Amino acid sequence: MKRILVAAASVVLLFLSIGAAAQQARTIKSYTDFGDYRVVYSVFNSDFIQPEIAQQYQLVRAKDRAYVNVSVVKKEGGARGLSAEMSGTATNLIQQSRPLKFKEIREGDAVYYLAPLRFEDEETLTFNVEVTLPNGKSEKISFRRKLDRG
Template sequence: MKRILAAAAAVALLFWSVSAAAQEAKVIKSYEDFGEYRVIYSVFNSEFIKPEIAQRYRLVRAKDRAFVNISVVKKEGGAHGLPAEVSGSATNLIQQSRLLEFIEIREGDAAYYLAPLRFDDEENLNFTISVVLPNGDKEEVTFQRKLEKD
């Protein structure tokens, strides 16, 4: 009987600890809202881009390269990216800053912005992105990502 109670207590403790950890887990946010607009951001390894797309836009694919992707959409019914002005920087933990040079990618009516970035394995970077929205308002987005070579 003591073993059954001990096992039940262990299971209850396990469920409690998992529940507490889940409540403390941070959701990785990938957008910021500014009035009627949403700025969506991501950072991904350059090898995720198909070779033919990379060739078309002269994008370099390598294990130590990533792209910062920014798009601006309308919050209500925003199916495609809108034209905007985008600039920014990436700063590592020892405060070395790198300027991000965004290029505009047009796919039909959609516009989005990519900036190439070389990184070290398991490098933590803080991103500061300035965006001039279609209505002329200038906004800033900041976020952090840990980049790893796959």
């Protein structure tokens, strides 16, 4: 009986440590700082956008579509996006590259940039984006995401 309890406790500890490691692995950095500015980025499935918002900004919603979202804010106390220029590419694991064409979205004082992207289910892409900050300086960010049609 004691041996069964020890084995059960070991299994529970194993699952807890795996769960903690998995939780830590889910933490993905989604910004890069450049001096006084912070470039914030994400990639999300197009289904995340509400239909009325998609219609208002002429954004396509489909299972095989995602959007790369990039904004530039002041690092200290900058909740609103700032005007910037950006271009980039998305490259898959076999080095097939496609351009990202960013569209500026303004909602009140907020400014952010969206680039539509078609993807294959469970495709891993590396995003390389060149951002011209409000001070005129060009910077590059690079990040990788695995997309699924979930």
